[in-house]
Amino acid sequence: MYRVLAIIIALELTASNMAPGWHSPLAAAQAASSAKSNERANYVGDSACQSCHGDKVGTFHQTAHYLTSSAPDSKSILGSFTPDANILKTSNPSLFFRMDDKDTGFFQTAVAGTPPHTNERTERFAVVVGSGDKGQTYLYWNDDQLFQLPVSYWKDLGWVNSPGYRDGFANFDRAIIPRCLECHATYFAALPPPSNRYRTTGFSLGITCEKCHGPGREHVELETAKPGSGTSSAILNPAQFTRERQMDLCAWCHAGHGRPLLPTFSYLPNNPLEKYLDLPPPDPNAPLDVHGNQVELLKRSRCFISSSMTCLTCHDVHRTQHDLAEFSQKCLGCHKPDSATFSKSNHPVTSNCIDCHMPKQETNLIVFNWNGKTLKPQMRSHLIKAYSAAGTPASNQ
Template identity: 50%
Template sequence: MIVGVLLLTAGAIAAGLVTGRHHTEAVRADNAAGDTACLSCHQQQASYESTAHRLTSRLPTRDAILASFRPGENVLRTVNPRLYYRMDSTATGFYETAVMGRAPDTSIYSQRIAYVTGLRKGQSFLYLVGDRLYQLPVSYWTGIGWANSPGYPDGRPNFDRPIRPRCLECHATGFQSITDPNAVNRYRSDNAILGITCETCHGSGRAHVARERSLLRWLGPRAIINPARLPRMRQLDGCALCHNGTAPLRTAPFAHVPGQPVEKRFDLSSAPDTGAIDVHGNQVALLERSKCFRSSQMTCATCHDVHRQQRDVVELSGRCLTCHAVQSCGLFPQHGQGLIGRCVDCHMPLLPSNTIMASSLGRRLQPQVRTHWIKVYGPGGR
């Protein structure tokens, strides 16, 4: 009897490990283990749950939404005196409402927030009409407040921007598209995997969890990817999924398998000239232009620990000093040890994004994004 159980268990594990051995499947609802299962063994990585990657898409709650819905703080005026937006929190959810016309002859159009995207620099909000997903016209910009969503014209109500799968791919681990030649934004929202979860980088984990919980866990491969053990360029490819610009896709969205070359996913031959790369979303391409990258074996993980929040530029500047002596800086004669902690601000300055822009009451809004082209900059980041 015991032998029979062991044989059945071994067979089940072997079946589950076929995928794990070759890592041929992208993460889906039916093969994902979920972060809770991962953390049951890897408690040392629990800090990941509060990072911007993990929280880049969520269901709307008071904790998830950074903006205020309090009266007096929940209205966005526009350049059109006959249009303003009101953001409301009710017992049934969070809403964005366009109020058009002049009292008493006003009309309203309202939609309930289904998902929150973004965290640190700001948030945008998505809504569903049936199975079709759209972006709402008002976003939250950190340090500014409510503002028109990027690319939306100020003063014209617009609730019609469809959310394409490629947009979701960098804000979620999984969304199942519904094929429709007449629509690009149909999804099965009941099995969405929100946020960038462990399995985005480590691969689908259900087979791995089954193996580790088995009596025969010592048999066969571990059915999981450890990015740190991949060759250098394959490590970079994992980050390039979302941090390598806007090259056209070769495959369907949400088909990424950790460890595969990024060229399998993207047509890099039609990527924009590197001289015109914008600082938003092109960190890998910019890093690859850097002398630091070309003259070493550095990867994104040389400076970034993806499992925890890193916002301290002094700490990050310390990574530079593992290779560079502060005395080698051309400004050392003037500033001496005062340069310690300033490497990042000088050699990776914050620059305005030219791809993410918005306007609000005549103001042009551009988020400041830290460039990853490491070099000597002149005044104003030139």
């Protein structure tokens, strides 16, 4: 769940061009919504779910969704703070970054100049964004405004310049806009202007149960009063949504950054997403980046067009899934060997349909300038097709 990097890069110009006094109608609505003292009164948190759903909550708390943002600690920050390993050198011989683990918290420091004549800027880690499955980036507070720190972590590289940051420069000024947080947290109270101003308390990190199941207070009260009574559960179950509403729930964060129409974090599952977020359909002939467009890529797939499948057909969001053989069994459930849906009669049945029909591809939305090189991570494509050896679509099968 490293989507915030792509969103930040894509919207950086918009955010940076907002004058301090800028206040759009949407921003006014955000501020009015956030001023309500009881706006989150019906949300109870995951701890209230554990007494009845402990096993499921436990496995869910190991997933990339839940871990997509968290408070900083020695476990959540994956980069090393040991001497030498805590240094990121840059292409500028007069600039390096140092990561420190102190009794008072975790810090990033930019050190510029030549000893003994150096200048330093230090900021504290406030939020860890990203499960670490691929990488992480980090945020810091400046009063009540959130910004991205200049050094991120990538699983295959260690400490790196944050995506989109120029190597050799110390940049602490990239603002974190509400749409970034909406996909990487359950709740933040936005208080614009400026666009990256938030209430510094009461936020909820990670994707929690109520992000997809809706507010749980009434459900908890009903079940506490009459457990198993068979009456209305007063909780949302996405598995029972229509296909369109299931896809809306996933598209909320997996179909591009879009343009908010109503205050951020106001969307409730099982409602039409189009009322809350403008996600114009892309040109059907336009290429889509492999990162952040999972829903649109899936919708272009013949598997999706010719069936009633949704994201939940293959994904169990309550547990970690990395077994390609398990995913491949989903494919074989429809594409049975020796049937009309198995298009090649001599095609071998293997335990890995995924690497051939949903290959990993480079993204252009997360780009690292590191050690004099430009690096683009690979992401799993959700355009299900027959691909050539080069990884480009060969047909619509």
